[in-house]
Amino acid sequence: MKVALKIGYEGTHFSGSQIQPDQRTVEGELLKVLQETEVITDIDAANLSSSGRTDAGVHSISQVVTFFTDNPRMAIPRILNSKLPRDVWAWAYAEVPDDFDPRRHAIHRKYRYILSADEYDISKMRDAAKLFIGEHNFSNFTKKDKKNPRSTVRQVEKLDIRSQGSVIKIDIVANAYLWNMIRKIVSALTLVGNGTRDIDWISKMLDPENYEEGIEPAPAYGLIFLDVQYNPEPEWVVDCYAVKHTNDFFTREANRFRIISTILEQFVMQPEKEMDLD
The missing domain is CATH 3.30.70.580 (Pseudouridine synthase I, catalytic domain, N-terminal subdomain)
Incomplete structure (x- = not known):
């Protein structure tokens, strides 16, 4: 069985x-x-x-x-x-x-990336996210395998970004993913969100035949695999x-960990200010 x-x-x-x-x-x-x-x-x-x-x-x-x-x-x-x-x-x-086959018979996979809100322009991130929807060549969003080359075309069905308290949640649904694809997409979105890059750069990154650039993946600890769906389930x-x-x-x-997080914040020293120990 x-x-x-x-x-x-x-x-x-x-x-x-x-x-x-x-x-x-x-x-x-x-x-x-x-x-x-x-x-x-x-x-x-x-x-x-x-x-x-x-x-x-x-x-x-x-x-x-x-x-x-x-x-x-x-x-x-x-x-x-x-x-x-x-x-x-x-x-x-x-x-x-x-x-x-749990891998080959999957029709959708959903992931979530959670990052600190910091100083990101979430409206710019959402505009950039729209460019990833649909079928694209994600060659610039993965590590190339020269020994075993394979198609880098993938279909992104959904990419939602929302702010919740002190964090930003990025949900992505696709039929399949490349190695580090999600974390590199997140890195690209944060670069747009903090003003380092503009939205036109995302369009260029999605056109690897005419533009190539490496990008570091976002840290692994922020990524969670939420769900996989089949038909029939x-x-x-x-x-x-x-x-x-x-x-x-x-x-x-x-x-x-909420308590530990608060304690860790106490360790962030402000040398230019007089410390309040009350």
């Missing part, structure tokens, strides 16, 4: 999602637990596969992982979560056809206990 899991992970301490030798990865941690619970007994026969790869430091709410198993009754989120580390968890599962069974347990944990963690 082939089983699909929806998993989330806080990517700070992972070297990416895909298994790598001598590196801590999301798939590596999941595979260890699947073997420990005897959900998987033969790694090759299990054919573990995921809906996409994320780089070191990138997070996820709804990555989809599939595998073959002879012991599906143990492939339940709450069972797996009892042995998984706290920074990776499962929250839904489904039985899927043997030919279901698997009949997901949500493990309510797993969801509640995870929500409770991260609510506590969010509150803790």
Whole structure:
């Protein structure tokens, strides 16, 4: 039987999602637990596969992982979560056809990038975002692979930007992505937002046959994989206990980090001013 899991992970301490030798990865941690619970007994026969790869430091709410198993009754989120580390968890599962491919059968993938609002002109960023919608050659927004060249044309269906308190949230939906594509798009948008570049530069960047320029990707820690959609969608069974347990944990963690964030702000010294220690 082939089983699909929806998993989330806080990517700070992972070297990416895909298994790598001598590196801590999301798939590596999941595979260890699947073997420990005897959900998987033969790694090759299990054919573990995921809906996409994320780089070191990138997070996820709804990555989809599939595998073959002879012991599906143990492939339940709450069972797996009892042995998984706290920074990776499962929250839904489904039985899927043997030919279901979580990567190739995906029709939409949604990501969100969160950055500090700082001094960005969000109206300019939104105007620039409109230029990315549709089918474009994103050669200037990825690292070129000269050994294995492939098409750099992708279809961006949606790119929304909104301000929320002290952060800006950038949501992007596309059929597929290139390596570092989202983070480089974010970098381009911030350059327009802070006035370093103008909107016409975005048009040139989307015309790589006539203009080439490298751009550094935005930091990985701001990127989160939100969702992947299929047609037809698997009949997901949500493990309510797993969801509640995870929500409770991260609510506590969010509150803790709000306090830590405030404390860190106290460390920002203003030498030109007299410090107020009251």
